[in-house]
Amino acid sequence: MTMRGVLRLLAAGAAAYAAPVQAGCAVNAGALTLAPSTSYDVRAGAVPVVAGPAGLTCTGAAISLLGGSYARATVTSANAFALKAPGGASLPYAVSADAAGQQTFTQGGTVDFASGTLLSLLGIGSGGGFNTALYARLAGQPNLPAGTYRDTLTVVWDYSICNGVQVALVCVDYERARVTTTIAVTMVVQNDCRIAAPALAFGSVALVRQFTAVTQSVLVDCTLGTSYKVAFTAGRGGSARPWRTMSDGAGGVLQYNLYRSDGVTIWDESNPLSAAAAGTGAVTPAQAQTYVAKVNPAQATPAAGAYADQLTVVVTF
Known part of the structure; x- marks a missing residue:
């Protein structure tokens, strides 16, 4: 075998372990809007859970294969997880990283969306991208006046995501950042x-x-x-x-x-x-x-x- 032939085989072997470069991550502001509901729906606990973007989107991040990846969201509510109307009325709610509410945020608490447990719950991050979501549900059944109730969540994302470049299933290029975004949370309580x-x-x-x-x-x-x-x-x-x-x-x-x-x-x-x-x-x-x-x-x-x-x-x- 000639030296040229050996080099050709080595190059082919390296290519067998290298994944193509994928796009990176972006953090954007989002919104969680609960369905407009009457005051009696609120009292009956009949307002459905709502989902909205959590702010972090990564394309082609194979985080479920790589233990070194993380995507930690630390959430702080302006009103301590209460929606407020201009007159001062308050509507408590909860925010979670999953629809079932198993991974609920506390004030200033952190959830790692790249944890094995959460990846299994959400079914994301298996090489086809990573698009996070937040879920909001009412946490009380108060007697309220009609109006528009609002809160603002501040989400600090601290992430380290493989951008898709791997050699022998080892990531050689992580994208790391710490970024802050905001999520507007709104609900209209209607007269009835x-x-x-x-x-x-x-x-x-x-x-x-x-x-x-x-x-x-x-x-x-x-x-x-x-x-x-x-x-x-x-x-x-x-x-x-x-x-x-x-x-x-x-x-x-x-x-x-x-x-x-x-x-x-x-x-x-x-x-x-x-x-x-x-x-x-x-x-x-x-x-x-x-x-x-x-x-x-x-x-x-x-x-x-x-x-x-x-x-x-x-x-x-």
């Missing part, structure tokens, strides 16, 4: 209301003039601090003025109406009533909106039968 409307019954009489007025209430409550108005639809008859109507289903009608607590002012959608107090956020509504229901005593007594109507309570906020 709860209503409890018991059925209204006038009872049974022989003559319409024998019906007596019925006084009762619908129960309403809305998101903490929310002003709202209450009204009643016209019912199946299509009009509330001068009378709503109940029907027996065979063409017979019975005139009646709903009034405010004064027993005189017709209460319909054209004349909504502002609630005396703002919402408390109670899950079970308890703010009574009292009305008086009367049958028109001047109408002719219709045929005997069961008369009914259906109204909807309309709450605007």
